[in-house]
Amino acid sequence: MLRHKISAALFIAFTVFGADAFAAPAASTVAPEAVLKQWYHLILTLVRHTATYSPPLASRNFAYLGVASYEAVASGDDHLISLAGQLQGLKSLPQREKGKAYDESLVLDATLAQSMQNFFGNTGPSGQNALRAMEHKMMHDVSQGVAPDVASRSTAYGKAIAAQIFAWSKTDGGATIANMGFPLKYELKKGPGHWVPTNQQGLQQMPLLPYWEKNRPFAMPAAATCDLPPPPAYSEDTNSDFYKQALEVHDTKNSLNDEQKAIARFWSDDPMLSPTPPGHWVSIVMQISERDHLPVAKTADALARVGVAVADAFIGCWHTKMEYDLVRPVTYIKKVIDPKWETLLITPPFPEYASGHSVQSGAAAAVLNKVLGDHFAFDDSTHVQDNIPTRHFASFDDAAKEAAVSRLYGGIHFRAAIERGLDQGHCIGAFAAALKTVK
Amino acid sequence: MKRLLALALISSAAQAAELPAIPHFADATKSSGLHSVYKGEWQYMVGGGVATFDCNGDGFPDVFIAGGENKAKLFINTSKRGGAIKFEEARNAGVELDHVTGAYPLDIDGDGIMDLVVLRVGQSKVYRGLGHCKFEDATAKWNIDGGDAWATAFSATWEKGNRWPTLAFGTYIDRKFENEPWGHCTDNWLLRPNEAQNGFAPRIALTPSYCSLSMLFTDWNRSGTPSLRVANDREYYQGGQEQMWKVKPGEAPSLYTLADGWKFQRFWGMGIASADITGSGYPAIFTTSMADQRLQFLGGDAQHPTYKDAPFAMGTSAHRPFAGGDTRPSTGWHAQFEDVNNDGRYDLFIAKGNVDKMPDFAQKDPSNLLLQDADGTFVEAADKSGLLNFGEARGAAVADFNLSGKLSVLIVNRHENVKLWQNVSTALGHWLELRLQQDGPNRDAIGAWIEVKLGDKVMRREITSGGGHVSGQNGFWHFGLAAQTETQVRVIWPEGTTGEWQDVKADKLYLISKAGGPKAVDAH
Numbered sequence: 001m002l003r004h005k006i007s008a009a010l011f012i013a014f015t016v017f018g019a020d021a022f023a024a025p026a027a028s029t030v031a032p033e034a035v036l037k038q039w040y041h042l043i044l045t046l047v048r049h050t051a052t053y054s055p056p057l058a059s060r061n062f063a064y065l066g067v068a069s070y071e072a073v074a075s076g077d078d079h080l081i082s083l084a085g086q087l088q089g090l091k092s093l094p095q096r097e098k099g100k101a102y103d104e105s106l107v108l109d110a111t112l113a114q115s116m117q118n119f120f121g122n123t124g125p126s127g128q129n130a131l132r133a134m135e136h137k138m139m140h141d142v143s144q145g146v147a148p149d150v151a152s153r154s155t156a157y158g159k160a161i162a163a164q165i166f167a168w169s170k171t172d173g174g175a176t177i178a179n180m181g182f183p184l185k186y187e188l189k190k191g192p193g194h195w196v197p198t199n200q201q202g203l204q205q206m207p208l209l210p211y212w213e214k215n216r217p218f219a220m221p222a223a224a225t226c227d228l229p230p231p232p233a234y235s236e237d238t239n240s241d242f243y244k245q246a247l248e249v250h251d252t253k254n255s256l257n258d259e260q261k262a263i264a265r266f267w268s269d270d271p272m273l274s275p276t277p278p279g280h281w282v283s284i285v286m287q288i289s290e291r292d293h294l295p296v297a298k299t300a301d302a303l304a305r306v307g308v309a310v311a312d313a314f315i316g317c318w319h320t321k322m323e324y325d326l327v328r329p330v331t332y333i334k335k336v337i338d339p340k341w342e343t344l345l346i347t348p349p350f351p352e353y354a355s356g357h358s359v360q361s362g363a364a365a366a367v368l369n370k371v372l373g374d375h376f377a378f379d380d381s382t383h384v385q386d387n388i389p390t391r392h393f394a395s396f397d398d399a400a401k402e403a404a405v406s407r408l409y410g411g412i413h414f415r416a417a418i419e420r421g422l423d424q425g426h427c428i429g430a431f432a433a434a435l436k437t438v439k
Numbered sequence: 440m441k442r443l444l445a446l447a448l449i450s451s452a453a454q455a456a457e458l459p460a461i462p463h464f465a466d467a468t469k470s471s472g473l474h475s476v477y478k479g480e481w482q483y484m485v486g487g488g489v490a491t492f493d494c495n496g497d498g499f500p501d502v503f504i505a506g507g508e509n510k511a512k513l514f515i516n517t518s519k520r521g522g523a524i525k526f527e528e529a530r531n532a533g534v535e536l537d538h539v540t541g542a543y544p545l546d547i548d549g550d551g552i553m554d555l556v557v558l559r560v561g562q563s564k565v566y567r568g569l570g571h572c573k574f575e576d577a578t579a580k581w582n583i584d585g586g587d588a589w590a591t592a593f594s595a596t597w598e599k600g601n602r603w604p605t606l607a608f609g610t611y612i613d614r615k616f617e618n619e620p621w622g623h624c625t626d627n628w629l630l631r632p633n634e635a636q637n638g639f640a641p642r643i644a645l646t647p648s649y650c651s652l653s654m655l656f657t658d659w660n661r662s663g664t665p666s667l668r669v670a671n672d673r674e675y676y677q678g679g680q681e682q683m684w685k686v687k688p689g690e691a692p693s694l695y696t697l698a699d700g701w702k703f704q705r706f707w708g709m710g711i712a713s714a715d716i717t718g719s720g721y722p723a724i725f726t727t728s729m730a731d732q733r734l735q736f737l738g739g740d741a742q743h744p745t746y747k748d749a750p751f752a753m754g755t756s757a758h759r760p761f762a763g764g765d766t767r768p769s770t771g772w773h774a775q776f777e778d779v780n781n782d783g784r785y786d787l788f789i790a791k792g793n794v795d796k797m798p799d800f801a802q803k804d805p806s807n808l809l810l811q812d813a814d815g816t817f818v819e820a821a822d823k824s825g826l827l828n829f830g831e832a833r834g835a836a837v838a839d840f841n842l843s844g845k846l847s848v849l850i851v852n853r854h855e856n857v858k859l860w861q862n863v864s865t866a867l868g869h870w871l872e873l874r875l876q877q878d879g880p881n882r883d884a885i886g887a888w889i890e891v892k893l894g895d896k897v898m899r900r901e902i903t904s905g906g907g908h909v910s911g912q913n914g915f916w917h918f919g920l921a922a923q924t925e926t927q928v929r930v931i932w933p934e935g936t937t938g939e940w941q942d943v944k945a946d947k948l949y950l951i952s953k954a955g956g957p958k959a960v961d962a963h
Binding site: 051052121180184202 | 794
C-alpha cells in the first residue's frame, strides 16, 4: 500500500535525521478511515434533508458516491482493482502520476468534497451551510502536515476522480429529477387491479419516478434481468389467491403485537424523515465499520457494492412495478374487505409489486454476505436519534427478511411482493457481489 | 363526515363548477406609504410577519411590520373609509426594535388598549399599549420570560378563572448549530398568569418541541377549553411530528397521543389557518407546508382529535405555482381564511415563497387566493383578481384596512418592500364587520365564537390569537353576506354564555358587548 510505504519511509527518515529535518510529516494526521466516516455522516444527513432524495434517487447517488470513494482508495492501494470496465459505462478513471507521492486522506477528502457538491447541489440553505463548513473543516484538518506539493497533487487527483464519476453519472438517465420525482403528466392505467393514488396529496396523484427502470444499471445487465413472474391474478372473489393475500394484510395489521409494530416502524425509512431505505443499509455499513475498526479499503469496498446493489435493485424493482402496475393493499381492502381499514405505515406513492424494501434489502444483504460474511452479527442503531431503539441481527439475511416482512406489518405490501422481492434482490445483488475488487 | 364523503366524489364536478365572484385588487404599496424590508439571511429565513390592530382607537387597523435585521416599523392607518389606503410611519412609538421576526396584538392586561407581543431572534418582548400608538416595554414588569431563541410562533388563550392570558411561545432552531442544525430544535414554552394575576409565572417548557413555525389555541372540539395546535418543520426535528397540547386549567400541559386518537403526521408544518369552512360547527385546520398544503377536518367524533386530509378534489393542496411558468413544488407560509368576495363563504389566502434558493422548489412561487365555490371546492383566483405576488412571501394580513367592507392583503416578502394589494372590487356582496368587547379581562373576547345567519345556514368564526405565520390580527371581524341586506348575529362568549340572536343591518360596523347588543359604529 503506497500510503503505508510513504509513512514507513518517513518514519525511518524522521528517526534517523531527527525532527528538524522533517518539520512537517508528509502524511495527513487524519486517517482515511476518519475522512470516509465524517463525509458519510454528512451524506446520510443530507440524503434525509434534500427534497429530491426519494429512495430511487438516493440509491443511485449512493452508488456513485460509493464508487467514487472506492476508486479514490483503490487508486492508492496495490491490492485493489478498479471498477472501471466492470460497471456499465465506466470505461476508465484518471491515473496517478508515476513516481509522485500522494496523500491518501487528501485524495479521498477531495474526491468526496467534490462529489458532495456534484450530488447535493440542490440541497437547501442549511445543507449548503453544512457542506461549506464540512469542506472547509476537512480541508483544514486533513491537509495539516502534508507537504504543499503533495497536498496540491492529491487534491487535484481526488477532484479528477470526482469529475470523472460525475460525468459518468450524467449519462445514466437519472441525473435530472423534476418535481421531487412526480411527473406533471402521466396516464394511469385503467381497470381493476391497477395502481391508483392512495392519498390526497396533489403531487402524489402520479406515481413516483415511473420511468426509473429506463436508467442504465450499474452491475446488473438490464432492468429486466431479474424480473419476477406475475403477481397473483387480481380478483375480488373471496376464494381467490388475491383476496386471500389481501385478507392476510388486513388481518395481520389489525392484530399486530408490539414487536411487529416496532419492526414496521424500524424499517419505515420514510424519505425526508430518515436516510431512506438504501441509506439505512449504508448506515449499517458505517456502524459496522466503526465498531470493527475496518480498514478504509474494506469499508469503501462495502460502500461501493452496497451502493451498486441498491441502485440496481431500484432499477430492477421499478421495472417490475411498472410492468404489473399492481394496486396497493389499502385500495383493495377498502373496496372489497373493510372500507374503514387503515395502514400502519404511509403507503408509498407507486405500484405495489414488488416491494422495493424487500428487493433492495435482499440485494444489500447479498453483497454484505460477500464482503463481511453470511453469519455476521451486528446492532443497527440507524434511528436512535429519532427515538427508535437499536435492533440486533444475527446476519444480513435476517435483517433483510425483517425489512421485507415489515412492509406486511405496515399494511403496505402483499406477501408475494415481499417474498419474491427478496428473491429479486438476491438475484440483482449477485451482480454487485461478483465485482472484482481485490487482486 | 358526510361532507367529506361528498367532496370525494366531486373531482369532475369541481372542474365544471362556475367560478365564484372574482374580487379585484390593485397594487397600492407605493401610494399607501408603507415602506419596510424584512432583511436577513439564515436566522431570518423564516418570518417576517405583520401584526394588524388598532393602536389609536380610531377603528382603522394599524400595522406593525417585522424587519429582521432592519428595525421593525409601526405604521398608523390614515385611510378614510372606503378611500385609498394610507399609512404614516409612527415615530418613537417605542416598538422600533431590531431582530424582529413577527408579532401578535393582544390586550394582555385588560385595560382596553392593545398590547403587542414581539417575536425576535434573541429575547422576545411584550409591549404594553399606552394609547395613541405609544408603547412601553412590559417584558420585565410583567415577568415575561422572552427567552433567548429564534422565536417563530405565538398563541394566547384565557384559561377559565384567569384574569390574565396564558401565552405560548414557539421557537425554531438552536442558533448555535448553524452548520448542522438538524435535531437542534429549542423548547417552546407556556407562560401562565402568576397567582396575583398581575404578571406571569415562570415558564413551563412544552417538551418535546420540534421546530415550530406556527401555533394556535383553538377549541377544536367545542368543549369550551381550547387546545394548542402546533405546526412543526420536519426539516429540522428528529423523532418529531405535528402536535396538539391539552392545556387544561390547573393541570400541566400534556400532548394528545395515539391513544387519544391523535394521528402521527409529519410534514413541513409552517403556518396554521383555522375556520369552520363547511358549516359543520367545528374548525377545519389548514397547515401550510412545502409541496402539498394540508387541509384537515375533524374525523369521527369530537371526543377524539383524529384529523383527516381533505379530498384532493377540494382544490386546497396548492402544491405547484398556478402562474409564472415554474412548475416545481410550492412553499407555503402564512395562511388565512377570510371571505374576500363577500359571498358568504370562507376563501383562503396562502403566502408563498421559496425558503432560500432551494432548487427543488419553485423560485417563482406566486401566493394563492383560493375562492370557495358553492360546492365547497376552492378555485385559484389570484391571477384573475390582480393579486399576483411573486415575492418571497412569509407573513401577511388579510384585513379591511379602509373599513370599506372589502378585505385587502398586506404581504411581507423577504428582501424587498412589503406589498399592499387593495381590494378595489366594485360589485361584491354585502358584508358585516363585528368587534367584540367585554368588561374585565380578555376585553376582546379571545375564544368567543361569532355566528351569523346567511339564508338557511350559519357562518361561524372562532376569535383566536395566534396562528398564521408570525402574523396576528385583532379588530373588526369580517363576514360576507352575499345578497342579504340584514341578518341576525349571536356570540358564544369565551366562558360559554350564548347570547341571543340579534338583528343587524348589512354593510355596517358593529361593536358587540356582552351586556348590550350590537351597536353600529362609525370609525373616524
